[in-house]
Amino acid sequence: MRASWCGKLDRRSTEWAIVFPGDSGHRSVPVPYLCVMDRMKAAVVQAGSPLFDTGEALAKAQRLITEAMREGAELVVLPEAFIGGYPKGLDFGVTVGSRSAIGREEFRRYWDAAIDVPGPETEALGALTRELGHHAVVGAVERSGRTLYCVALFFGPGGLLGKHRKLMPTGSERLIWGLGDGSSMPVVEIGRARLGSAICWENYMPLFRTAMYTKNVDIWCAPTVDDRESWQATMRHVALEGRCFVLSASQYLTRADLPQDVHPVQGDEAGTVLIGGGSVIVSPLGEVLAGPLRDGEGILTAELDLAELARARFDLDVTGHYARPDIFALHIDERAKEGVVLSDRGDQPPGTFPAQ
Helix, strand or coil: CCCEEECCCCCCCCCCEEEEEECCEEEEEECHHHHHHCEEEEEEEECCCCCCCHHHHHHHHHHHHHHHHHCCCCEEECCCCCECCCCCCCCCCEECCEECHHHHHHHHHHHHHCECCCCHHHHHHHHHHHHHCCEEEEEEEEEECCEEEEEEEEEECCEEEEEEECCCCCHHHHHCCCCCCHHHCCCEECCCCEEEECCHHHHHCHHHHHHHHCCCCCEEEEEECCCCCHHHHHHHHHHHHHCCEEEEEECEEEHHHCCCCCCCCCCCCCCCEEEEEEEEEECCCCCEEEEEEECCCEEEEEEEECHHHHHHHCCCCCCCCCCCCCCCCCCCCCCCCCCCCCCCHHHCCCCCCCCC
């Protein structure tokens, strides 16, 4: 007996069936399990994190991840700098050529709010994703050596799975964050898909996008604080160009999320919106699956049809069949770049000589 496929599978249906032809007609057997295996429920969290309060930010992240996963999400993305905080509207007392004592103290508080990776906060988040059995991508501020970095942290049933450091902080972010290097541009395998991350305006770096596309990213996680309407066009462009799902999670931050003794340039009214959200989920063909979310905190969810990845790549693969390597080439240096390298006499850098 020969079986044939019938029915239709789209985002609103699970109507696949096996049809067995026979003497008395056709017998149809639904196979929803096969449909489920090609699908993944994903969530993006839109929320603000309290500045200078790492404990409360961690607790809020745990609550939101738990809420999303208990509603069926297998992957949850949190906004940029959610743990550690995004100090929107603060200037840290900087003018060209000078830094104020008040600004230095604000940076000291920001330093104290950052986290070690790995550290107690990553252990807590890893324990949560182990317990719930799913994956999360969390924006954070990492404290490493004597520098802070904006990072996206990957968690799953195995705990902390990877870290991406933002390659180029934007504008005045360079006052408070260092630059990442090519050693932290991971694509993380989660079984049915591959996760990658570009933080906020890294999404405007075409060579970085190309580097990630060549690693075959399937789900592009974009933690951000960009609430402009133009960001929506960027997310749809990345999805179309990379033929991947895009999950953009933005903060929704108000003046009330900042301590009373700091004064953002936007004003001190408690209800003043500092970051206005705009979280969104986009398909590999540029269709908006959920969002954009405005005017408050919330969780967006969408069912990702993973079979759509292959359908979308039929006519575009910018690092494969739609590339021109005979004309264009990209060199990617994935080595860690340390400002100081210590070596003993048996491992001298080139051009140096042992002390006499």
